[in-house]
Amino acid sequence: xxxxxxxxxxxxxxxxxxxxxxxxxxxxxxxxxxxxxxxxxxxxxxxxxxxxxxxxxxxxxxxxxxxxxxxxxxxxxxxxxxxxxxxxxxxxxxxxxxxxxxxxxxxxxxxxxxxxxxxxxxxxxxxxxxxxxxxxxxxxxxxxxxxxxxxxxxxxxxxxxxxxxxxxxxxxxxxxxxxxxxxxxxxxxxxxxxxxxxxxxxxxxxxxxxxxxxxxxxxxxxxxxxxxxxxxxxxxxxxxxxxxxxxxxxxxxxxxxxxxxxxxxxxxxxxxxxxxxxxxxxxxxxxxxxxxxxxxxxxxxxxxxxxxxxxxxxxxxxxxxx
Numbered sequence: 001x002x003x004x005x006x007x008x009x010x011x012x013x014x015x016x017x018x019x020x021x022x023x024x025x026x027x028x029x030x031x032x033x034x035x036x037x038x039x040x041x042x043x044x045x046x047x048x049x050x051x052x053x054x055x056x057x058x059x060x061x062x063x064x065x066x067x068x069x070x071x072x073x074x075x076x077x078x079x080x081x082x083x084x085x086x087x088x089x090x091x092x093x094x095x096x097x098x099x100x101x102x103x104x105x106x107x108x109x110x111x112x113x114x115x116x117x118x119x120x121x122x123x124x125x126x127x128x129x130x131x132x133x134x135x136x137x138x139x140x141x142x143x144x145x146x147x148x149x150x151x152x153x154x155x156x157x158x159x160x161x162x163x164x165x166x167x168x169x170x171x172x173x174x175x176x177x178x179x180x181x182x183x184x185x186x187x188x189x190x191x192x193x194x195x196x197x198x199x200x201x202x203x204x205x206x207x208x209x210x211x212x213x214x215x216x217x218x219x220x221x222x223x224x225x226x227x228x229x230x231x232x233x234x235x236x237x238x239x240x241x242x243x244x245x246x247x248x249x250x251x252x253x254x255x256x257x258x259x260x261x262x263x264x265x266x267x268x269x270x271x272x273x274x275x276x277x278x279x280x281x282x283x284x285x286x287x288x289x290x291x292x293x294x295x296x297x298x299x300x301x302x303x304x305x306x307x308x309x310x311x312x313x314x315x316x317x318x319x320x321x322x
Contacts, residue, residue, distance in 0.1 A: 119146055122321070127156075127274075129317025131290070135160045137315075143174070150174040152184060157192065166192035166260070170201055170217075181206030188219055194260035197221055225253040240278045244286075247271040256297050261305065263297020276319055284319040 127139040139156040157167020172186030190197040203217030219226040272290030
């Protein structure tokens with residue numbers, strides 16, 4: 001085809017490929033105003049995509065993706081509608097007012113937020129047991145009041161041959177001084193074999209480290225004084241099978257109380273273990289063993305009455321609370 005003038009010839013498909021009508025002479029147009037940079041760009045794009053076999057319609061998608069990539073590279077981490085760093089918010093947050101606080105924390109009826117002003121009650125019969133032929137024992141505690149102020153009732157004793165051998169009851173005012181400890185003060189009355197006795201009582205009670213429950217109370221009467229120290233600890237064998245360790249020491253001062261067979265100094269010490277099964281949390285039968293030892297003049301009074309100074313008993317009973 002070299003040396004031929006093709007301007008006057010018509011080739012099949014020229015109308016479609018060039019976009020000009022047939023027999024249109026391109027040499028008559030002035031091409032000096034055309035943007036050669038744009039043409040070069042188009043040529044580069046055409047050569048860059050040549051041979052990839054892209055389906056029709058994907059060219060626009062590729063350019064849109066390319067534009068998005070350039071935007072992300074220019075503004076990393078930003079999305080449409082984001083404000084530049086350090087810019088003021090579009091809507092300012094209003095300052096908190098008293099009305100806002102009142103709406104968030106409304107006043108509750110019945111002083112619900114002040115739990116210590118509400119009165120509750122609790123009764124625990126820790127021991128109600130048989131301990132040998134014709135002999136039994138009890139140990140009970142009850143309280144009524146709030147978190148800080150309570151009225152406490154405590155009673156324990158031994159029954160032998162159908163009558164009270166010896167027993168005591170205490171009425172105490174208790175004041176919480178820490179989350180785990182109360183101070184108590186009140187009165188105690190003793191009854192049983194011999195004349196009754198009355199004492200003023202004061203002491204502390206609470207939960208010591210390692211979950212040891214402690215009661216320490218001193219008593220002052222007419223010409224006599226006494227003290228009692230109790231400690232309990234519970235071992236969870238299973239969730240319902242619980243082993244309770246308990247010990248109690250009693251002391252008397254002033255002068256001997258021969259009518260009640262009590263001597264001055266350390267009088268008696270009890271120690272025992274009871275294994276209970278909680279059928280429900282409120283009802284738990286148990287079995288156990290307890291050892292009691294008398295000391296000093298109290299042991300001398302027992303020998304004079306033909307009683308043993310030390311006794312070991314197998315006990316069985318029930319623990320209740322409500």
